[in-house]
Amino acid sequence: MVRTMLLTCAVLSAVVLGGGWRLTAQAAPAIVAQPGCSETPAKAGDDKAAEGEECSPSIDRAIATAKMNAALAYSAYLDGKGSRATADAYESWLRALTGEQARPIVPLGDSSVRGTSNIQKFFWPYEQINSNYCGPATAMTILRFLGPSTSKTPNKQGVRDQLTGVPETDQEMLATPFWLATARYGQTFWGEKYMPFTLNSWRGTRWYIQSAAPGLEGGTLTKEQALAAIRFDTDRSYPVAENVLYSNRTYYPAGFWPGVTYAHWDTVYGHYQQNGKQIVQVGQVYHDKRLPFDRFQDVDWDVHWSAIGGWHGLVW
Numbered sequence: 001m002v003r004t005m006l007l008t009c010a011v012l013s014a015v016v017l018g019g020g021w022r023l024t025a026q027a028a029p030a031i032v033a034q035p036g037c038s039e040t041p042a043k044a045g046d047d048k049a050a051e052g053e054e055c056s057p058s059i060d061r062a063i064a065t066a067k068m069n070a071a072l073a074y075s076a077y078l079d080g081k082g083s084r085a086t087a088d089a090y091e092s093w094l095r096a097l098t099g100e101q102a103r104p105i106v107p108l109g110d111s112s113v114r115g116t117s118n119i120q121k122f123f124w125p126y127e128q129i130n131s132n133y134c135g136p137a138t139a140m141t142i143l144r145f146l147g148p149s150t151s152k153t154p155n156k157q158g159v160r161d162q163l164t165g166v167p168e169t170d171q172e173m174l175a176t177p178f179w180l181a182t183a184r185y186g187q188t189f190w191g192e193k194y195m196p197f198t199l200n201s202w203r204g205t206r207w208y209i210q211s212a213a214p215g216l217e218g219g220t221l222t223k224e225q226a227l228a229a230i231r232f233d234t235d236r237s238y239p240v241a242e243n244v245l246y247s248n249r250t251y252y253p254a255g256f257w258p259g260v261t262y263a264h265w266d267t268v269y270g271h272y273q274q275n276g277k278q279i280v281q282v283g284q285v286y287h288d289k290r291l292p293f294d295r296f297q298d299v300d301w302d303v304h305w306s307a308i309g310g311w312h313g314l315v316w
Helices: 057-078 084-098 118-122 134-146 167-174 195-203 223-234 301-309
Strands: 003-006 012-017 020-025 210-212 240-246 260-274 277-283 296-300 313-315
Touching: 057 084, 057 223, 118 260, 134 167, 134 195, 134 240, 134 260, 195 240, 195 313, 210 223, 223 240, 223 260, 223 277, 223 301, 223 313, 240 301, 277 301, 296 301
Parallel strands: 003 260
Antiparallel strands: 012 020, 210 313, 240 260, 240 313, 260 277, 277 296
16 A cells, blocks of 8 residues: 655545546635735634735736746757747746846756756755645755845735744744645645745746646646756756655655655756756755655656656746
């Protein structure tokens, strides 16, 4: 019998269909149109209710379209199938929409420059402090790398939270209802008002978007688009958050106990090709305490896509 380990990313249940098992996710709170914005009235006591920000789903759609176009144009340029001018034009449009300043581009797939970018030299995945805090550990990992140390957005009490670099302190803070709400729900939900809201509101831009994989109802993210997203963000030293499924139907990273199904948040911080195979670099935040912790794991893209495509997708 397959056991399920809950890592605050999605609660799984086993459903018998036609003599086989299918994994389904329990219903999550309603997804909002943009960070801090809900298309439906917030429930009483919901700390993530909108405050002083109008709902503009059209802006979200424009940003999502601009970012995917920029990523695909950049990926085409890397593959020799598109121009740098086109890629730069799409990126300029994206940055104008998101309010994100330009960052140096280091093509991580080029062996002559690999290891010279900030993300390769300084990125550090923080281990989650308990079995439920993969979401807070992922957010802490990304924010500690990108900054700032003080949130651009004040919390419900009007206080600007701060990162200390201490996992117990930072992850407990990010797990509060205003941010990821992990402590409230026992997991970190997929949805605009959780990981994207936290990363964007902390940084004061709209850079991070979510792209849902086919494993989620209505998800359209393809394998090609997912790799383009990873190449685009990590070449600019933006870590990618991913909501993945590790199981006997996908694969098990180092440090994960075989036979357990893990619904999980972790990060991707790089990519390269080796012996004709595409490799992605996963920044891991979890390990079974019976096994060694391996923060930095290089995984064949064909293998790793199974974990993304079979679950919720990317926040990038």
